Amino acid sequence: MTDAINSILKKNSLSITPSRLAILQLFHQSSGALTHAVIEQKTGDQFDRVTIYRTLQVFVEKGLIHTIPSPDNAILYALCKEDCTKGHHHDNHIHFICDKCNTTYCLDHITTPNIALPKGFKNKQTDVLMKGLCAHCNQ
Amino acid sequence: MTDAINSILKKNSLSITPSRLAILQLFHQSSGALTHAVIEQKTGDQFDRVTIYRTLQVFVEKGLIHTIPSPDNAILYALCKEDCTKGHHHDNHIHFICDKCNTTYCLDHITTPNIALPKGFKNKQTDVLMKGLCAHCNQ
DNA sequence: AATATAATGCAACTATGTTGCAAAATATTT
DNA sequence: AAATATTTTGCAACATAGTTGCATTATATT
Ligand SMILES: [Mn+2]
Ligand SMILES: [Mn+2]
Ligand SMILES: [Zn+2]
Ligand SMILES: [Zn+2]
Numbered sequence: 192m193t194d195a196i197n198s199i200l201k202k203n204s205l206s207i208t209p210s211r212l213a214i215l216q217l218f219h220q221s222s223g224a225l226t227h228a229v230i231e232q233k234t235g236d237q238f239d240r241v242t243i244y245r246t247l248q249v250f251v252e253k254g255l256i257h258t259i260p261s262p263d264n265a266i267l268y269a270l271c272k273e274d275c276t277k278g279h280h281h282d283n284h285i286h287f288i289c290d291k292c293n294t295t296y297c298l299d300h301i302t303t304p305n306i307a308l309p310k311g312f313k314n315k316q317t318d319v320l321m322k323g324l325c326a327h328c329n330q
Numbered sequence: 331m332t333d334a335i336n337s338i339l340k341k342n343s344l345s346i347t348p349s350r351l352a353i354l355q356l357f358h359q360s361s362g363a364l365t366h367a368v369i370e371q372k373t374g375d376q377f378d379r380v381t382i383y384r385t386l387q388v389f390v391e392k393g394l395i396h397t398i399p400s401p402d403n404a405i406l407y408a409l410c411k412e413d414c415t416k417g418h419h420h421d422n423h424i425h426f427i428c429d430k431c432n433t434t435y436c437l438d439h440i441t442t443p444n445i446a447l448p449k450g451f452k453n454k455q456t457d458v459l460m461k462g463l464c465a466h467c468n469q
Numbered sequence: 470a471a472t473a474t475a476a477t478g479c480a481a482c483t484a485t486g487t488t489g490c491a492a493a494a495t496a497t498t499t
Numbered sequence: 500a501a502a503t504a505t506t507t508t509g510c511a512a513c514a515t516a517g518t519t520g521c522a523t524t525a526t527a528t529t
Contacts, residue, residue, distance in 0.1 A: 206495050206506060227485075239509050244486065246507095260459055262399040264516075265485070285445060290454065304443045306424060306458065311465030315429065319445065320399055320457040326450030345475065345526050366516075378478050383517065385476095403485075404516070470529105477524070487514070495506065 195219075203253045203277070210238045214246050215255065224259055224269035224286070224295035257282045259295060260318050269297045286318075289325035296325065334358075342392045342416070349377045353385050354394065363398055363408035363425075363434035396421045398434060399457055408436050422456070428464035435464065 196216050200207050213234050218225065225233075230243055238246075247268055250256045254275030259267040273281050283303050287296045303317040323329075335355050339346050352373050357364065364372075369382055377385075386407055389395040393414030398406040412420050422442045426435045442456040462468075 208495070208507065210508080240485090241487085241510080242508055258401065260399045260401040262397065262405075262457075264403060264405060266401075266403060287447065287451060298448065301445060301447075304445065306440065306443065306460065308426065308440075308460065308462075309437065309465065311468055312426060313463040313468045314460050315462035316460070318401075318457075318459040318461075320459070321445065321447065321453050321455070322457075323447075323454035324452040326448065329450055329452045347476065347526075349477080379516095380479085380518080381477055388476095473526105473528070475524105475526070477522105479520105479522090481519085483516100483518075485514100485516075488512085489510105491508105491510090493506100493508070496503100497505080498503070499501085 199255070203255065205249065205253065210234075210242050210246050211249075213237065214243065215250070218256060218268075218270045222294070222296070224267040224297065226263075226265045226267055228265065253277050254280055259286050259297075260320065261288070261295070262320075267295050269295070272297070272299050283317075285321060287321045287323070287325065289328055290322055291324055291328035294325060338394070342394065344388065344392065349373075349381050349385050350388075352376065353382065354389070357395060357407075357409045361433070361435070363406040363436065365402075365404045365406055367404065392416050393419055398425050398436075399459060400427070400434070401459075406434050408434070411436070411438050424458035424460060426460045426462070426464065428467055429461055430463055430467035433464060 193212065196212055196219065197207060199215065200211055205211060214230060217230060217233055227243055227247065231240060251258060254271055254277055256268045257271050257275065257280050259269060261267045271280065271282055275281055284297055284299045285301045285303055287298055303319050306317065308314055332351065335351055335358065336346060338354065339350055344350060353369060356369060356372055366382055366386065370379060390397060393410055393416055395407045396410050396414065396419050398408060400406050410419065410421055414420055423436055423438045424440050424442055426437055442458050445456065447453055
């Protein structure tokens with residue numbers, strides 16, 4: 192497990208540090224998206240707040256994770272499962288936030304729809320955010 | 331103009347105050363969505379920050395304005411043009427943010443698509459956020 | 470005009486995020 | 500393996516966003 196994380200960092204020419212290992216591993220063993228606050232909490236105050244912010248920034252730049260716009264006013268981060276590379280993300284899937292358990296799911300197999308815009312508008316990116324109850328909470 | 335704003339407040343059983351008049355009027359004469367910061371700036375520091383926040387909260391509750399999730403990490407507010415009422419919003423249109431002029435448009439006539447979710451998931455709300463260039467900036 | 474009700478401003482607080490810089494850790498070279 | 504160069508980290512300080520309690524003030528009601 193740690194070896195896999197290790198090689199991901201190497202492959203992306205990132206130096207291997209405790210914080211990067213811990214945070215990347217956390218993403219790999221989490222099902223949903225994570226906020227900075229959750230990461231800070233789950234790494235047990237091992238790392239400085241600033242370090243976590245900078246680690247997330249680097250991971251986004253390298254195409255390891257992507258951000259998800261949220262109504263909660265805190266940036267959500269989730270693993271890129273597609274072939275995202277340095278500076279080029281290709282995450283065209285939709286996201287689902289459960290109102291009950293608050294988990295944010297990347298629905299990787301549901302692609303964002305093509306929506307016709309008014310004349311003159313040029314689309315560059317589409318984000319679809321669905322809310323409701325996830326399979327676990329909808330009983 | 332001011333009379334129209336006035337009657338909107340009355341209709342929603344909101345007492346008429348300078349801040350509510352000014353902020354509601356500002357929404358009615360703006361084309362796009364507004365952030366708290368912009369409102370504060372455009373009302374020329376006439377009102378306390380807290381008053382603006384509370385005014386926006388009340389307007390959302392009453393169904394006069396709706397929030398738009400944004401990647402900018404600041405809540406966007408825009409007029410409800412549909413028949414939204416106290417506690418019940420029916421804003422099922424998509425939103426477009428221009429990368430250049432930073433305007434956020436409510437595309438009221440473009441409804442959010444129906445997207446099939448995995449088994450067990452129950453959808454309650456769909457937000458579509460498109461980014462790119464608006465008609466003015468796409469020259 | 471008097472009273473009841475609701476909104477405002479202020480202060481203090483929490484949360485989220487960024488920047489500069491010296492110290493420490495990692496990677497590279499010898 | 501040690502020395503050097505390069506990155507990363509932690510700290511402090513700052514910036515912006517948003518909330519809460521409470522006394523004062525304004526609005527609505529009688
Ligand atoms: Mn995702
Ligand atoms: Mn809208
Ligand atoms: Zn759930
Ligand atoms: Zn524009």
